[in-house]
Amino acid sequence: MTELVLLKNVSHPDSTLIGYYEKTGGYQGLKKVFKDYSPDQVIEYVKASTLLGRGGAGFPTGLKWSFVPKDGDKPRYLCCNADEGEPGTFKDRLLMERDPHQMIEGMIIAAYAIGAETAYVYIRGEYGLSIEKTTQAIAAAYDKGYLGQNILGSEFSLDIHVHKGAGAYICGEETALLESIEGRRGQPKLKPPFPAVAGLYECPTVINNVETFACVPHIFSRGVDWFTAIGPQDAPGPRLFGLSGQLKKPGVYELPMGLSLRELVEEYGGGPLTGKFKAVIPGGVSAPMIPLTGLDVKMNFADLAAAGSMLGSAAVIALDDTASIPAVARRITEFFSHESCGKCAPCREGLTWAGKILNRIESGKGLKRDLDQLEVLCGGIFGNTFCALGDGAAGALKATLKHFRHEYEALIIPISVNE
Amino acid sequence: MSEEYTSQDIINALAEPLAEIKKRYPTKRSAIMPALHLAQDKYGTLDEPTYQAISEMLDVPKIWVFELASFYTLYNDKKIGKYHLQLCTNVSCMLRGVYDLMDHLQTRLGIKKGETTEDGLFTLIAVECIGACDVAPSMMVNQTYYNDLSKERVDKILDQLSATEKET
Numbered sequence: 036m037t038e039l040v041l042l043k044n045v046s047h048p049d050s051t052l053i054g055y056y057e058k059t060g061g062y063q064g065l066k067k068v069f070k071d072y073s074p075d076q077v078i079e080y081v082k083a084s085t086l087l088g089r090g091g092a093g094f095p096t097g098l099k100w101s102f103v104p105k106d107g108d109k110p111r112y113l114c115c116n117a118d119e120g121e122p123g124t125f126k127d128r129l130l131m132e133r134d135p136h137q138m139i140e141g142m143i144i145a146a147y148a149i150g151a152e153t154a155y156v157y158i159r160g161e162y163g164l165s166i167e168k169t170t171q172a173i174a175a176a177y178d179k180g181y182l183g184q185n186i187l188g189s190e191f192s193l194d195i196h197v198h199k200g201a202g203a204y205i206c207g208e209e210t211a212l213l214e215s216i217e218g219r220r221g222q223p224k225l226k227p228p229f230p231a232v233a234g235l236y237e238c239p240t241v242i243n244n245v246e247t248f249a250c251v252p253h254i255f256s257r258g259v260d261w262f263t264a265i266g267p268q269d270a271p272g273p274r275l276f277g278l279s280g281q282l283k284k285p286g287v288y289e290l291p292m293g294l295s296l297r298e299l300v301e302e303y304g305g306g307p308l309t310g311k312f313k314a315v316i317p318g319g320v321s322a323p324m325i326p327l328t329g330l331d332v333k334m335n336f337a338d339l340a341a342a343g344s345m346l347g348s349a350a351v352i353a354l355d356d357t358a359s360i361p362a363v364a365r366r367i368t369e370f371f372s373h374e375s376c377g378k379c380a381p382c383r384e385g386l387t388w389a390g391k392i393l394n395r396i397e398s399g400k401g402l403k404r405d406l407d408q409l410e411v412l413c414g415g416i417f418g419n420t421f422c423a424l425g426d427g428a429a430g431a432l433k434a435t436l437k438h439f440r441h442e443y444e445a446l447i448i449p450i451s452v453n454e
Numbered sequence: 455m456s457e458e459y460t461s462q463d464i465i466n467a468l469a470e471p472l473a474e475i476k477k478r479y480p481t482k483r484s485a486i487m488p489a490l491h492l493a494q495d496k497y498g499t500l501d502e503p504t505y506q507a508i509s510e511m512l513d514v515p516k517i518w519v520f521e522l523a524s525f526y527t528l529y530n531d532k533k534i535g536k537y538h539l540q541l542c543t544n545v546s547c548m549l550r551g552v553y554d555l556m557d558h559l560q561t562r563l564g565i566k567k568g569e570t571t572e573d574g575l576f577t578l579i580a581v582e583c584i585g586a587c588d589v590a591p592s593m594m595v596n597q598t599y600y601n602d603l604s605k606e607r608v609d610k611i612l613d614q615l616s617a618t619e620k621e622t
Contacts, residue, residue: 123546124587125586162585200526201528202526218482218518219483221525236481277588279546279587280546285587352546363549366548370582
């Protein structure tokens with residue numbers, strides 16, 4: 036086992052208190068930044084750390100910060116994406132409920148780097164305790180002078196506000212999240228312009244995930260060399276894996292990236308409930324499932340992409356041999372259909388249609404041509420929507436058809452005069 | 455107009471906290487979501503007088519208020535029971551047998567999902583992932599999580615809630 040970084044304090048009864056956080060090294064990174072680094076140097080340092088975003092896309096964090104224009108008189112904004120809604124994902128909730136100061140310290144450093152004086156934490160409405168603990172932590176940070184005017188005697192000032200979501204998965208998509216803060220329906224916008232140029236209120240904006248921000252203070256307090264020595268060179272640092280589904284030991288595990296999916300579900304997850312796995316979803320339900328034959332894939336961005344899936348939010352859902360793939364595919368499709376914002380027809384109509392077909396197949400009334408129709412629908416949705424929701428839905432469904440077509444065929448009406 | 459309150463009552467109750475919230479944002483429109491949360495926390499349900507009141511307090515068109523209330527699933531425009539049973543039915547909970555629990559809850563409460571019991575105590579709904587996948591199956595009763603559910607545990611929770619009601 037490697038040393039715990041992000042989860043170091045979560046089991047301690049005082050883990051949410053600022054005093055305890057400081058006592059265990061908290062806000063040291065921030066103090067170092069204010070003492071030794073210019074904003075540009077912060078960005079260069081985070082670039083050098085190769086920190087990749089923990090929200091899903093795995094975009095290099097320092098690079099994202101560097102896209103914010105250096106000049107211009109518009110205010111800049113920083114947003115924390117705490118709208119954790121990808122089914123199977125529950126790591127950010129743990130960070131906010133048990134150790135919210137890591138995220139807040141990371142946000143202050145990021146805001147300093149990009150010159151933002153206002154920041155929002157967009158927390159999904161269901162996460163009542165996360166909202167409570169984050170709000171308390173922000174207040175404590177103001178009391179200690181880490182937030183507010185002239186932070187730690189510097190020229191830099193920052194306010195952080197919590198914006199409570201109201202039950203829309205799509206608001207985890209960054210442009211939809213910004214729309215939502217602006218008081219609109221959470222409907223994604225076409226990029227470019229990217230948020231770094233024209234984001235919140237048409238101003239330069241950086242959006243990062245909770246876990247991404249939580250990594251930032253450690254990079255400064257312990258150094259880039261320490262950070263890059265954890266896990267693979269191209270995707271270093273601690274990572275939270277959420278293990279759920281038909282496993283003996285589900286939970287949040289902090290591990291380096293690059294372990295095999297098999298190690299993760301068998302050694303850490305304790306193996307399948309029934310003794311035999313059927314498939315594993317490696318990165319939230321948007322990530323195409325991996326059949327048993329693919330379990331040796333390494334858990335990092337590049338390897339999973341090469342295997343036709345994705346690391347996403349590192350939410351691993353294991354299916355044992357009692358799981359029905361068509362039923363799981365139907366449930367995933369219904370989820371995406373329900374959460375489609377309705378803006379793009381391929382996603383809105385295509386997923387509704389696919390859901391109907393999948394229900395029909397599951398109830399034993401499906402025809403062989405329904406499977407072909409599902410393939411056609413996946414092709415029609417993929418690549419034809421504004422945001423990644425449609426792609427995720429189509430990719431997830433397509434993988435079930437590819438690897439488990441026999442399970443669908445077993446449910447199909449065997450003879451039909453129409454075919 | 456609602457029988458219990460008018461939009462003026464809502465303005466009287468919420469104007470002050472809303473004025474504080476407004477300061478967090480450069481535009482009034484951004485305060486609509488927090489305003490809807492405030493109203494729902496106080497009255498339980500959102501309705502015409504509420505939209506009217508928020509529109510007046512923030513000086514924004516009423517349609518801006520309504521379009522958010524109708525888009526976001528956590529905003530209720532119909533009356534819900536005192537205990538809002540929100541059972542997660544997404545994949546991780548499904549793999550841990552939540553569909554049987556849904557059947558069990560429907561039978562025990564004598565309602566279908568989406569409905570409220572006659573005494574107005576329980577509303578049962580299926581919800582998407584609530585981020586409690588490692589302790590699935592899971593449900594929220596109002597804001598409280600109940601995890602590692604089984605039929606026995608669900609029965610116990612309902613027994614306790616019903617008993618609390620009888621005492622009060």
